[in-house]
Amino acid sequence: MSSTHILSAYDDELKYLSRRISEMGGLAEQMCADAVRALVNSDAALAQKVISDDVILDHAERDIGDKAIVTIARRQPVAGDLRDIVGSLRIASDLERVGDLGKNTAKRVIAVQGTGVPRKLARGIEHLSDLALTQLKEVLDVYSSRSAEKAEAIRIRDEEIDAMYTSLFRELLTYMMEDPRNITTCTHLLFCAKNIERIGDHATNIAETIYYMTTGAQPEGERPKDDTSNTLGAITE
Amino acid sequence: MSSTHILSAYDDELKYLSRRISEMGGLAEQMCADAVRALVNSDAALAQKVISDDVILDHAERDIGDKAIVTIARRQPVAGDLRDIVGSLRIASDLERVGDLGKNTAKRVIAVQGTGVPRKLARGIEHLSDLALTQLKEVLDVYSSRSAEKAEAIRIRDEEIDAMYTSLFRELLTYMMEDPRNITTCTHLLFCAKNIERIGDHATNIAETIYYMTTGAQPEGERPKDDTSNTLGAITE
Numbered sequence: 001m002s003s004t005h006i007l008s009a010y011d012d013e014l015k016y017l018s019r020r021i022s023e024m025g026g027l028a029e030q031m032c033a034d035a036v037r038a039l040v041n042s043d044a045a046l047a048q049k050v051i052s053d054d055v056i057l058d059h060a061e062r063d064i065g066d067k068a069i070v071t072i073a074r075r076q077p078v079a080g081d082l083r084d085i086v087g088s089l090r091i092a093s094d095l096e097r098v099g100d101l102g103k104n105t106a107k108r109v110i111a112v113q114g115t116g117v118p119r120k121l122a123r124g125i126e127h128l129s130d131l132a133l134t135q136l137k138e139v140l141d142v143y144s145s146r147s148a149e150k151a152e153a154i155r156i157r158d159e160e161i162d163a164m165y166t167s168l169f170r171e172l173l174t175y176m177m178e179d180p181r182n183i184t185t186c187t188h189l190l191f192c193a194k195n196i197e198r199i200g201d202h203a204t205n206i207a208e209t210i211y212y213m214t215t216g217a218q219p220e221g222e223r224p225k226d227d228t229s230n231t232l233g234a235i236t237e
Numbered sequence: 238m239s240s241t242h243i244l245s246a247y248d249d250e251l252k253y254l255s256r257r258i259s260e261m262g263g264l265a266e267q268m269c270a271d272a273v274r275a276l277v278n279s280d281a282a283l284a285q286k287v288i289s290d291d292v293i294l295d296h297a298e299r300d301i302g303d304k305a306i307v308t309i310a311r312r313q314p315v316a317g318d319l320r321d322i323v324g325s326l327r328i329a330s331d332l333e334r335v336g337d338l339g340k341n342t343a344k345r346v347i348a349v350q351g352t353g354v355p356r357k358l359a360r361g362i363e364h365l366s367d368l369a370l371t372q373l374k375e376v377l378d379v380y381s382s383r384s385a386e387k388a389e390a391i392r393i394r395d396e397e398i399d400a401m402y403t404s405l406f407r408e409l410l411t412y413m414m415e416d417p418r419n420i421t422t423c424t425h426l427l428f429c430a431k432n433i434e435r436i437g438d439h440a441t442n443i444a445e446t447i448y449y450m451t452t453g454a455q456p457e458g459e460r461p462k463d464d465t466s467n468t469l470g471a472i473t474e
Binding site for chain 1: 299302306309310313314315316319320323326327330344345348410413414417420421424425427428431455472
């Protein structure tokens with residue numbers, strides 16, 4: 001086997017990992033968007049689809065893990081390539097968690113079915129979700145381009161999601177206080193909102209991993225956090 | 238440099254990773270236990286300590302990540318050793334998340350300070366936490382012994398925590414419905430309970446990673462889940 005042949009097979013292995021990550025990203029994003037759409041439209045069948053899709057994401061994470069180990073053992077990469085492979089393990093793990101959050105939201109859609117989710121609250125969750133999924137989509141694009149600069153820009157943008165989450169959190173508490181019959185439904189919606197806020201955190205994790213993959217350094221400084229909301233009830237991580 | 242010397246240095250590097258993981262485990266466990274103790278005793282100073290301890294865990298995870306990459310690049314391990322090193326990255330990530338859950342609980346202790354958490358509810362959370370932290374402690378012991386058999390036994394034991402979480406969840410909803418003035422405090426307690434239930438999930442993840450490290454295979458089958466509770470409000474992952 002010529003060395004060109006070996007190098008090209010190696011390159012194929014790296015590309016395989018990248019492609020699988022992008023596929024996982026696409027599916028995780030779709031699951032979360034579908035879960036929220038199911039909430040807005042009270043669509044139990046769509047929620048059920050999200051729940052069953054989760055197994056595809058779990059398999060993809062395991063496949064990436066197995067392939068990454070085989071590639072490291074066979075090619076013994078160093079520096080950038082090694083960081084790239086290890087980074088793909090981390091990103092796969094974040095995307096698997098995003099899928100779990102979508103699935104958890106879908107389960108709650110089924111739980112609140114028939115209780116009548118107030119339109120305004122469902123819209124609020126949809127709005128939060130649009131923001132979080134845009135951030136996820138952007139970070140997946142940055143993953144394709146491997147731009148450390150863009151990764152850093154996304155990392156410091158999580159505040160907007162936290163602020164919107166806090167506002168939604170307060171609104172949900174108000175509904176609960178106004179009428180105790182809203183408590184069960186609003187509790188589910190609180191956890192849905194929290195799930196979506198967590199998607200933003202995973203997008204930030206992925207941005208940090210991309211920064212590390214491309215530069216070999218960890219991003220500087222703490223993540224900015226909107227922590228003024230703590231005493232008002234909406235505590236982000 | 239003799240080859241014995243090289244092997245011994247390599248061995249030291251592997252031991253370093255194991256020791257750092259054990260340290261992270263000890264600290265994560267302590268943080269979660271302290272956060273719950275702070276809740277039970279309304280101890281804001283202890284909660285504050287938990288919040289500041291989190292940075293130690295974040296640094297430890299980064300250190301393990303950096304050292305793992307250097308070890309892989311330098312020693313080019315295969316098979317068991319490679320899985321061991323990659324496994325330590327995964328476990329470090331789970332432990333870092335456990336610390337985040339402790340920190341988030343501690344923030345909520347500060348938020349509910351002065352609102353008077355009903356003793357019975359605080360005890361319920363303490364009980365759930367005892368169970369989850371015992372599971373975490375056991376899985377960390379299994380990590381030291383690298384026993385696939387014991388790892389599998391822990392993996393299928395998460396149901397007990399889920400069942401207790403569900404019961405606590407219902408109790409919290411009842412308090413909220415009885416008196417709307419309890420809503421804000423009970424919402425924080427709901428999220429505290431959820432945080433603790435998540436510790437059990439991370440212990441299960443770690444057990445799966447240990448199984449993979451020692452056998453090279455993924456554990457068979459789905460995790461058992463107490464899913465009868467879904468329609469009653471307490472949805473685990």
